Amino acid sequence: MLKSLASIAAQVAARWHDPIPPPLDWQRVVEFAVFGLVQAQINTHWQRLLEDLFPTRRPQLNELDERSFSDRPLPPSPRVSGISWPNVIGKLLLDQTVGLFIMNAVFLVCTNAVRLQSAALVYEAVSSRISDVIRAAWKLWPWVSLLNFLYVPVEKRVLVASCVGFGWNMYLAFTVMAKDGN
Numbered sequence: 001m002l003k004s005l006a007s008i009a010a011q012v013a014a015r016w017h018d019p020i021p022p023p024l025d026w027q028r029v030v031e032f033a034v035f036g037l038v039q040a041q042i043n044t045h046w047q048r049l050l051e052d053l054f055p056t057r058r059p060q061l062n063e064l065d066e067r068s069f070s071d072r073p074l075p076p077s078p079r080v081s082g083i084s085w086p087n088v089i090g091k092l093l094l095d096q097t098v099g100l101f102i103m104n105a106v107f108l109v110c111t112n113a114v115r116l117q118s119a120a121l122v123y124e125a126v127s128s129r130i131s132d133v134i135r136a137a138w139k140l141w142p143w144v145s146l147l148n149f150l151y152v153p154v155e156k157r158v159l160v161a162s163c164v165g166f167g168w169n170m171y172l173a174f175t176v177m178a179k180d181g182n
Helices: 002-015 026-053 085-110 119-137 141-151 154-180
Strands: 057-061 078-083
Touching: 002 026, 002 154, 026 085, 026 154, 085 119, 085 141, 119 154, 141 154
Parallel strands: none
Antiparallel strands: 057 078
8 A cells, every 4th residue: 555655646746847747657556556565475474584584682591481380390481682783684684685686576577567568578677677776775775674673573574664665665656757758
């Protein structure tokens, strides 16, 4: 929903000073909505995978859990404490390379597949645009990801990224419109 609203906002902003603005490109709005549906699912699994592979916080045993009040010893329950900076850096590097490539490739496929109607043309569009989109993304997303990893629980990270992504998706909509000549 937010991605399609970002597309509408970008189109309205681009046409703001036109005396007779052209109609909204509803196909573009639908493309952004499809991208949002696909990307949200991928990103949810991606965030969980990153946290499983590289936990932000180190597990630490609670001293109380080590004492058992029964005759039978209980397994200790893990608690978290302290930031694991090597894990945060590893997670950030993986997110800003593999993750960024995947998310932006999905964007370019979703916004070009119907218009280009050929897998070869879609591949060409992705190949020609992906590096520019990733370079632009590196100006914003490393900071968002770092703050997300450090301060936001994994189950809320997609929500935070979606809110920041509203502005980012407006930027993407502007760049797509510029490439398409709209």
